[in-house]
Amino acid sequence: MNDSQPIFQQIIDRIESDIITGVYQTDGLIISTTQISKVYSVNPTTAVRAIGKMTDSGTLYKKRGIGMCVAEGAREKITARRKDAFLNQTIDALLTEAKTLGISVKELIRAIKIKEGANNHD
Amino acid sequence: MIKFANVTKKYGGTAAVNRVSLEIPEQGFFCLLGRNGAGKTTLMKLIAGHVGSTDGEITVDGKRVSTGRMPECVNFIESGSVQFNMKVSDLIATAAALQDDFDRDFAQEMTERFELNTGKKFRQLSFGMKTMLTTIIALSNNSKIILLDEPTLGFDAIMRDQFNTLLLESYQAHPRVIIVSTHLIDEIAKIAERLIIIDSGKILLETAIDDLDEKAYTLSGSSSLVMPLLGGLNCIGKTAMGSVMAAHIYDNRINPPAGVAIDRLTLQDFFINIVGGKRNEK
Numbered sequence: 001m002n003d004s005q006p007i008f009q010q011i012i013d014r015i016e017s018d019i020i021t022g023v024y025q026t027d028g029l030i031i032s033t034t035q036i037s038k039v040y041s042v043n044p045t046t047a048v049r050a051i052g053k054m055t056d057s058g059t060l061y062k063k064r065g066i067g068m069c070v071a072e073g074a075r076e077k078i079t080a081r082r083k084d085a086f087l088n089q090t091i092d093a094l095l096t097e098a099k100t101l102g103i104s105v106k107e108l109i110r111a112i113k114i115k116e117g118a119n120n121h122d
Numbered sequence: 123m124i125k126f127a128n129v130t131k132k133y134g135g136t137a138a139v140n141r142v143s144l145e146i147p148e149q150g151f152f153c154l155l156g157r158n159g160a161g162k163t164t165l166m167k168l169i170a171g172h173v174g175s176t177d178g179e180i181t182v183d184g185k186r187v188s189t190g191r192m193p194e195c196v197n198f199i200e201s202g203s204v205q206f207n208m209k210v211s212d213l214i215a216t217a218a219a220l221q222d223d224f225d226r227d228f229a230q231e232m233t234e235r236f237e238l239n240t241g242k243k244f245r246q247l248s249f250g251m252k253t254m255l256t257t258i259i260a261l262s263n264n265s266k267i268i269l270l271d272e273p274t275l276g277f278d279a280i281m282r283d284q285f286n287t288l289l290l291e292s293y294q295a296h297p298r299v300i301i302v303s304t305h306l307i308d309e310i311a312k313i314a315e316r317l318i319i320i321d322s323g324k325i326l327l328e329t330a331i332d333d334l335d336e337k338a339y340t341l342s343g344s345s346s347l348v349m350p351l352l353g354g355l356n357c358i359g360k361t362a363m364g365s366v367m368a369a370h371i372y373d374n375r376i377n378p379p380a381g382v383a384i385d386r387l388t389l390q391d392f393f394i395n396i397v398g399g400k401r402n403e404k
């Protein structure tokens with residue numbers, strides 16, 4: 001766990017990533033709060049809180065007697081929200097850092113294209 | 123379940139517990155933090171009826187507690203407490219015979235897991251194993267209230283980890299009131315639900331530990347950027363080095379502006395600031 005975000009938020013981020021990448025499928029069971037507290041070595045109440053927040057936001061729902069499952073449409077919602085955050089905050093941060101280092105937008109775009117080309121050849 | 127109404131306990135002229143009002147209405151796993159001499163042990167002894175209050179009233183389950191009326195549902199384990207010098211297996215059998223709802227399976231499982239040699243006599247056990255055995259017996263008793271005073275004192279890191287797992291599993295299987303005092307703050311922070319901080323005989327704070335995950339943090343960066351943020355925040359401590367400062371906050375989270383970093387405070391650092399900070403103000 002890193003130090004800047006509250007732990008419950010980091011747990012949410014990890015589970016959301018696993019939903020986006022398909023580790024957890026729609027209507028599929030996710031990791032239990034006991035497992036979360038053991039695997040990430042966090043307080044059980046923090047794990048419960050993370051899962052509670054994800055239930056409140058409609059990402060997860062409870063299957064009685066089984067556990068917490070991924071809600072219909074959760075993947076699309078998370079992807080849309082993260083895409084929005086990427087296009088706003090991440091690009092803002094990129095531009096700020098580039099400006100600090102004296103890299104022009106033109107140079108930045110060229111660097112991105114070169115990277116993309118190199119990665120596509122892999 | 124436990125209620126302190128304006129309780130004071132004086133030893134000679136010194137108040138070890140000073141006009142404390144505290145209510146624990148239902149089951150919960152509490153950690154009790156405080157510096158040496160802050161009043162942790164006295165607070166526990168008052169709940170158990172091992173010492174009487176000088177002033178004020180303590181009730182457990184609605185019944186007033188005194189040294190003449192020690193509550194039966196309270197099990198208080200001091201660090202370094204002793205048992206009769208019998209074989210471990212006999213000690214467990216005796217405890218089981220005295221208590222109707224003694225959980226033999228739990229006691230058996232735990233003695234095996236911690237590799238307690240049941241053929242050894244109590245005095246032959248190492249210091250850590252003595253505490254482990256006493257605690258296992260207490261947890262198997264299914265008392266409604268369990269008070270553990272620095273139970274992991276003298277344990278190595280692996281024993282502490284095993285002991286904390288034992289506590290957590292026991293609590294999850296049989297929810298009740300468990301109060302643990304310790305100086306190993308960040309270890310207990312991973313398992314306890316609530317936090318009580320006592321300092322100079324007074325309760326400084328009683329809150330859910332999870333609450334600090336979001337609300338206890340440090341803002342650091344150039345003083346000119348950090349200082350203006352502090353106006354509306356509860357700042358519990360500051361460190362300045364030249365033009366750079368770190369401010370420790372116990373308040374709602376903010377989104378700091380560029381140039382100001384935000385970091386979670388560990389429970390230990392939170393404790394140091396909230397107790398140390400109060401001391402500096404005097």
